[in-house]
Amino acid sequence: MTLVWIHEDAISLDHPAVAAAGEAAQPIFIWDTAEHDRRGYTLKRRAFIYECAHDLNIPIYVGDSYELLRALSGGERIYAAASPDPYISGILADLGGDHDLEIIASPCLADVPANTDTGRFFRFWNRARKSALTRSEDVLDKDCLAS
Amino acid sequence: MVDLLDKLSPALTSAETLPAPLPRLKQRDRQAIVDRVVQLSPGLPSADRLISDVQGGRAQADKKLAVLDPSKYGSTRNHLNGAVTRLSPYIRHGVITTTAVRDRALEIAAPKAAEKFIQQLTWREYWQRLYREFPDYIWNDVEPYKTGFTASDYADDLPRDIIGGTTGVACIDHFIAELNETGYLHNHARLYLAGYVCHWRRVKWQAGARWFLAHLLDGDPASNNLSWQWAASTFSHKPYYFNLENVAKFSGDDVDTRESSNATLAGSYEALHERLFPNLEPPNSEKTL
Numbered sequence: 528m529t530l531v532w533i534h535e536d537a538i539s540l541d542h543p544a545v546a547a548a549g550e551a552a553q554p555i556f557i558w559d560t561a562e563h564d565r566r567g568y569t570l571k572r573r574a575f576i577y578e579c580a581h582d583l584n585i586p587i588y589v590g591d592s593y594e595l596l597r598a599l600s601g602g603e604r605i606y607a608a609a610s611p612d613p614y615i616s617g618i619l620a621d622l623g624g625d626h627d628l629e630i631i632a633s634p635c636l637a638d639v640p641a642n643t644d645t646g647r648f649f650r651f652w653n654r655a656r657k658s659a660l661t662r663s664e665d666v667l668d669k670d671c672l673a674s
Numbered sequence: 675m676v677d678l679l680d681k682l683s684p685a686l687t688s689a690e691t692l693p694a695p696l697p698r699l700k701q702r703d704r705q706a707i708v709d710r711v712v713q714l715s716p717g718l719p720s721a722d723r724l725i726s727d728v729q730g731g732r733a734q735a736d737k738k739l740a741v742l743d744p745s746k747y748g749s750t751r752n753h754l755n756g757a758v759t760r761l762s763p764y765i766r767h768g769v770i771t772t773t774a775v776r777d778r779a780l781e782i783a784a785p786k787a788a789e790k791f792i793q794q795l796t797w798r799e800y801w802q803r804l805y806r807e808f809p810d811y812i813w814n815d816v817e818p819y820k821t822g823f824t825a826s827d828y829a830d831d832l833p834r835d836i837i838g839g840t841t842g843v844a845c846i847d848h849f850i851a852e853l854n855e856t857g858y859l860h861n862h863a864r865l866y867l868a869g870y871v872c873h874w875r876r877v878k879w880q881a882g883a884r885w886f887l888a889h890l891l892d893g894d895p896a897s898n899n900l901s902w903q904w905a906a907s908t909f910s911h912k913p914y915y916f917n918l919e920n921v922a923k924f925s926g927d928d929v930d931t932r933e934s935s936n937a938t939l940a941g942s943y944e945a946l947h948e949r950l951f952p953n954l955e956p957p958n959s960e961k962t963l
Contacts, residue, residue, distance in 0.1 A: 535767055536767065536768050537767075537768035538767045538768055538769050539732070539768050539769055539770070539771075541771075542768065555695070558696070558714060560714055560715055560716075560717070563715065564715075564717045566887065566888075567884060567887065567888040568887075568888060569718075569722050569724070569857070569888050569889050570708075570711065570712065570715065570718055570722045570723060570724065570725065571724055571725050571726040571857045571889070571891065572857060572888070572889065572890075572891060572893065573711045573714075573715055573718075574707060574708050574711045574725055574726075574730075575726060575728065575729075575730045575763060575767075575857070575891045576730065576767060577707055577710065577711050577730070578704075578707055578729055578730030578731055579730035579731055579764075579767050579769050580730075581699065581702070581707060581730075581731075582702070582730060582731030582732060582733070584698075586695035586696075587695055587696045588693055588694075588695050588696070589696060589714060590693065595693060598692060598693060599692065599693070608768065611802060611805040611806040611809065611896070612895070613809065633768070633771065634771055634773045635773070635799065636772045636773055636776055636792075636795055636796060636798075636799045637796055637799055639799075639803070645800070645803060645804055645807065648797060648800050651796075651800045651803070652793060652796055652800075655796050655799065655800075656793075656796075659776065659792050659793075659795070659796050659799075660780070660785040660788070660789060660792055661780075662776070662777045662780045662781075663773050663776075663777050664777070
């Protein structure tokens, strides 16, 4: 079954990864207790995340994300939102070794060239300002650098 | 409880046996969700049973988006009771995107009126960019401390009185209680706590960052940790510190800012600088938030 991994950095069915996967794909959320323990999340953080996932009315599995994604996909393609988080990106990198995987970027707020000096925020803001103050529908080039 | 967790997470023993999802809770019953999360979290300390009033889900985010007032935000955002959106937990977990929030702001306000608000959204974009490009920044000092001390002069762990909110500094304890009970703090209160932890108590920013990530519903490794580094001075030109007068100026009546209850924070910026950073030259002028 083609899957969309709804992970904790993109708990939404509006993410472009869901649209890219198509209507036949199954979005799933995986509750990885060991990862929450490792991160030291308190109960209120866990409850908030669960509520967000529960709100989507999609299957919620419990266990190791990598193992579950491998088992449930049955070798079919897996879609996921890109994330800089090492846990999420590490699982996606591992899956990419032997799976058909599509990692889809999130929409970005501003179009900032790759060579922008990111040493301090206001240098970044000076390059971001014009596109950040433009509504998405008015942006002609929707490609950006978010990954 | 462990048995229940085992039952809810079937072992992947063979290709023929696919794991089953959790039984769907019949309705959006908050207590049922909390009970389930407790069942799924046998490693949580039994004392950790506080739940935030902030509820997850898109409908909750949309309610907050509906009352967004970017102009008022720009003029009041530094005040602890200012017109902040409290959308950050939803943005953190991708329930709603910064582009959707930006687009809404520009629907109801001219770009100039919405600029301060959108600039704050862009901070998140900035932190995420750094996270992608420099993942080592998240837990390591980007630059040396600019406090007259080296990293080895700072304690590795948070003292118990900070974790428990019993420092004896009234406004600090107020903010800690708010963090523990709600999972949310106004950005200015976060800075006060970060400044207090790093500079009054001389604790490494990493300890404070871990503490916030455990509690804050919007806790994001990039935004959180790099903001801590900004306050600590390992990702800024100088340390962030404040005085009691500043807390009083930006706090509401519910925060005790009497000098008798907050003595260690009282004083001029010059006097505090000399006390907190005795190895540094006196500042020429201090820019405060």
